[in-house]
Amino acid sequence: MAPSASGFQDAFIRALFGDSHDIGREMAAVARQPGFAVYRNGVRKHAIDALQANYPAVARVVGEEWFRAAAAIYVRGSPPSSPMLVEYGASFPRFLETFEPAADIAYVADVARLDRMWTEAHIGTDDDLLDPAQVASLAPQTLSQAVLRPHACARWAWFETAPIYSIWAASREHAGNPADIDWRGEGALIVRPRDRVEWAPIDAGVCAFLDRCAEGANAGLAVQAALAANPDTDLRQLMWGLLSAGAISRIERPDENERTI
Template identity: 50%
Template sequence: MKLGTFQAGLAAALLDLDAKVELASQPAFAVYRNTVMKGCVDALEANYPSVARLVGSDWFRAAAAVHVAARPPQDGRMLTYGAAFADFLAGFEPAGDLPYLAGVARLDRSWTQAHTAADADAIDGAWLAGLSPEALGNVRVAPHPAARWHWFPDAPIYTIWQRNRSASDSTDEIEWQGEGALLTRPRDAVIWREASLADCAFLDACARGMSLADAAVAAVTAQADADIADLLAGLLRAGALVVAPSTE
């Protein structure tokens, strides 16, 4: 048997309980298979702690095992494993009465992305303040490489997520309304805060390479009562913006 054929068969048998290969019938192989499956499930539980806290470890690990069997790791870096887990939960029938669960998973994933993103120097507000009005309107800024933002129109996903991410014991009632979230890492640690619809529209526009003036228009179009000065100040405090790379 060629090495490549053996390796492919081994990989298939490890996560396919019904695999019809000779190797899978060997008693010792079951121990190895269980160890691999446990490692994958452990990685998902570590990468999605807010989801695990919401549903409990037993429910989470049962769901994770189904996901692992369908989407095994393609990369040895288990910190990044689970890119499709939120989409999996969105279509997972046992999670049908937890419509917010996929959104919480998306924020857990965003935390990982922010944590592993490239470093960059966030914009100093003093630099923007020193620009002339004309230059300020034409300047292009971009989201920090670690910035991740989401708008959830139908549920308070951010509040649910941050309470579980920080293991809060708060019993305050959650107002059921749309919310946004911004996560970034301007320095060593990932930080997060609630984001408005205008914040998300502004960041979307900056990510598309629009000027500061056009991004402001996009924000006000999305949320008519947006205060652009406050919005920009908040994003600068969060370290969510960098100078856009030159297109010349």
């Protein structure tokens, strides 16, 4: 029986990326052709190139040779599923977590997470920007009951044990490795408020605040979370920093009309 179109496509992809198991006699014969080998090598290289483009900070931290060797292994196990290669490699940070040669540089998986957050901010859906004047016009009690919605292109993370943001930003900005880095936890905010992706360091309090906002909690509860994570959180600076960064898209307050500002 001739293979179905989807079955043929699956076998073709497996053959391209080095999995010869259960590809069928017809595809095995195709895969043995010299022309197929040339095509296969080109496709693999293209996927590795895309992964390197999507994870530039990782490539600079570990070096190009190390990166491409690791990427070749990843590509064979997780080939692209879409022609949109800018989206490729979502699982690469998890791959690095268990990649034995990376055991001595375990922080590189978190550097990869920031590279991925940059990509998600870059390709994310455009969103509105909240005018700081709208927040300033609200009474404190009203603001505490309102819900602040993070921008659709905002991504953030807190890294408890390592200065991931400093390592990532230095690599991303071609600044080399920071010579006097303070080895402590750091957070990162990556957002595309308009046409370009921007990033900034944030502390545990800001991360906790954004986490609660993303869950739909009101600003009062988000503030409680921020203070629990970092009792020294400056709430005015927190709010101003997020608004000026474009990390908040809108505010929803519970009034008689359930109106969205």
